[in-house]
Amino acid sequence: MKKNGGWDLKLSLYILITLFVVAGCSSIDCPLNNRVYAKYKLAGSIKSLADSLTLSANLGDGNDSVIINKSVNTDSFQLPMSYQRNEDVYFMEIKNSTDSQFDTIKVTKTNSPHFEAVDCNPAIFHVVTGVKYTKNRIDTIVINNPNVTYDATKSTFLIHFKNSSSN
Amino acid sequence: MLTFLTANAQQGRKKVMTTVAPDTIPLFRGIAVSTDLVGPAQLAFGSYGQYQAAMRVNLKDKWFPIIELGIGKANAEDVTTKLTYKSTAPYGRIGMDWNLSKNKHDIYRVYGGFRYAYTSFKYDVNSPGIVDPIWGDKTDFNAKDVSCTYHWLEAVFTIDAKIFGPVRMGWSMRYKRRLFHTHGDIGEAWYVPGYGKSGNSRLGGEFNITFEL
Numbered sequence: 001m002k003k004n005g006g007w008d009l010k011l012s013l014y015i016l017i018t019l020f021v022v023a024g025c026s027s028i029d030c031p032l033n034n035r036v037y038a039k040y041k042l043a044g045s046i047k048s049l050a051d052s053l054t055l056s057a058n059l060g061d062g063n064d065s066v067i068i069n070k071s072v073n074t075d076s077f078q079l080p081m082s083y084q085r086n087e088d089v090y091f092m093e094i095k096n097s098t099d100s101q102f103d104t105i106k107v108t109k110t111n112s113p114h115f116e117a118v119d120c121n122p123a124i125f126h127v128v129t130g131v132k133y134t135k136n137r138i139d140t141i142v143i144n145n146p147n148v149t150y151d152a153t154k155s156t157f158l159i160h161f162k163n164s165s166s167n
Numbered sequence: 168m169l170t171f172l173t174a175n176a177q178q179g180r181k182k183v184m185t186t187v188a189p190d191t192i193p194l195f196r197g198i199a200v201s202t203d204l205v206g207p208a209q210l211a212f213g214s215y216g217q218y219q220a221a222m223r224v225n226l227k228d229k230w231f232p233i234i235e236l237g238i239g240k241a242n243a244e245d246v247t248t249k250l251t252y253k254s255t256a257p258y259g260r261i262g263m264d265w266n267l268s269k270n271k272h273d274i275y276r277v278y279g280g281f282r283y284a285y286t287s288f289k290y291d292v293n294s295p296g297i298v299d300p301i302w303g304d305k306t307d308f309n310a311k312d313v314s315c316t317y318h319w320l321e322a323v324f325t326i327d328a329k330i331f332g333p334v335r336m337g338w339s340m341r342y343k344r345r346l347f348h349t350h351g352d353i354g355e356a357w358y359v360p361g362y363g364k365s366g367n368s369r370l371g372g373e374f375n376i377t378f379e380l
Contacts, residue, residue, distance in 0.1 A: 029366070057301055065301050083299040083306040113308050115292050115354035117364075118214075118243045118252045122297055122308045 030120035031150050037078035038107070038128070038148050044139065044160035049074045051096040051164065057082075058089035070095075076155065081148060083124045084111055094137050096164060101137040108132075109148070125149045128156060137161055192272070196225035199335070201377035206237065214243035215358045221375070223264070228271040231264040231278065239286070239360020249294050250308075256288030258361030264325060274329035276337075282321040284343075286360045289314050292353065313351035317359045320344050327377065335377040343369045 042049060053071045056064040057080070067090075068077055082088050092103040108130040114123045126148040131141050139160040148156055201221045209216030219237030226232070236259050244251045264280030294308040320343070327337020345367050350356060359365050 029364070059302055067301070080301050082302040082304065083297065084304050085302065111306075113306075113310065113353055115250075115310065115357070117357045118245045118250050119248060121248050122250060122294060124297075124306065 029117060031116065033150050033152055034121060034123065035078075035080075035152070036114075036123050036125060036148060036150060037080055037152065038126075038156040039076060039078050039152055039154070040141075040157045040159045041076040041144070041155035042074070042161065043142075043158040046161045046163065047075055049094070049161060051094045053077070054093040054095070055079065056091050058091060060085075060089075064091060078152070081107070081109060081124075081126050082111075086110075092138070094161075094164075101164070103134045103136050103138045105138075105141065106132040114149070123150070131157065135162075137164070190227070192227055194226055196228055197379055199223050199225065199377050199379045201335075201375045203237075203339075203373040203375055205373050206239075210240060215239070215241035215363075217258075217361060219361075219373075225379075229266050231266070231280070233260075233262055233264060233280070233282075235260040235282065235284075237361055239288075239358070239362075241290075241358035241360075243358070251293045252290060252357050253293075254288055254290035254356070254358055254360065256286055256360045258284060258286035258288075260284040260321065260361065262321070262323070264323065276325075276327055278323070278325040278327075280323040280325070282323060282341075284319050284321060284361055285317065286362070287314075287316045288356070288360050290356050290358075310351065310353045313353055313356070315348065315350045315356045315359070317348045317356075317362055317365075318346040319362055320346060321371075325375075327375065333379040335375075335379065337375055337377070339373040339375055341371040341373070343371060 050073060053068060053074050054066065055068040055077065056066045059065055067079060071077065079090060087106055087108045090105045092105060094101045107128060109126045109128050111124050111126055114125045116123070128143055128146040128148065131143060133141050139162045142158045143156070144158045145154040145156055199222070201223070203219040206217035206219050217237045217239040219235055221233055221235040223231045223233035236257065238255065238257050241252055241254045260282040262280055262282035264278040267277045267279050268275065289312045291312065292310045296305045297308050298305050322342040323339060325337055325339040327335050329335050343362055356365050363369050363371055
């Protein structure tokens with residue numbers, strides 16, 4: 001092919017075709033972490049729970065769904081949120097060798113659909129507006145970051161437990 | 168002996184004086200209109216693409232101010248996620264190409280240039296609904312007329328050649344860099360007219376047929 005002012009047009013064409021092939025490769029740009037969970041991090045004097053922790057969600061129809069089953073040495077846990085309900089209720093059981101203690105957590109929130117791409121599963125993001133809880137074993141729950149999204153690096157709640165002997 | 172050699176060397180280095188004829192070519196060399204074939208091919212074989220026309224002015228075969236206008240379309244559906252995405256909107260680019268060839272008046276040209284581009288568009292997302300895996304509720308997942316705007320810059324590298332008469336053909340490679348954008352509450356647009364799939368940066372290409380008027 002004809003040389004043009006130092007530019008070899010044939011070489012330029014090869015470079016362009018290579019770049020087009022590379023650019024034309026289809027890719028799926030979905031986030032690696034595509035779970036939308038509220039993260040509870042233990043704070044205060046008890047940063048790890050030696051007793052076994054079981055958490056279930058109240059489905060509102062008389063049934064529960066176990067989400068975390070007998071977790072031990074727990075320093076944080078993640079709970080899903082309902083797609084369209086304004087309040088989610090979770091039952092917590094903390095069990096040691098001698099007895100069991102039960103608490104209930106009620107989280108109020110708003111829900112908003114989130115679109116990422118056609119080839120990524122749709123998601124529902126949430127903004128936590130409030131939290132209520134019983135105080136059998138739980139001391140306090142503080143809203144740390146109200147936005148519940150794909151970002152699992154920030155804890156949604158900081159949860160403080162009482163010592164099992166303090167009851 | 169040394170004096171003789173030095174004198175010979177100086178004679179060998181004697182400069183050849185040539186006179187360079189001044190470039191008397193006029194400033195305005197004409198107008199050319201072009202259309203891109205890659206965008207319609209994308210539409211024909213894929214789920215998004217664009218129709219585009221451009222007009223450029225030839226100044227001294229060196230500078231080529233250009234305006235590009237097009238309509239971008241997306242009509243995508245994913246069988247796995249069951250999501251559909253639709254958008255149709257115009258876009259515009261304005262910029263300049265420089266003829267990088269040593270011989271500016273050759274029938275072959277190599278250009279480098281830039282574009283500033285903008286589009287304002289709306290998109291629809293539809294799905295049959297999603298089912299909550301824990302609570303079992305079915306939730307609507309639809310959005311209509313989500314308004315977005317996009318501003319971006321493009322670095323352009325083009326080669327083209329005269330095929331016959333006023334017809335030229337050539338490739339254009341684009342590196343697109345997003346400047347500013349706005350989007351609705353549901354999330355960013357998946358396809359942006361004239362830009363392609365959304366993101367901070369993207370590579371693209373065009374195959375242009377140009378008619379010199």
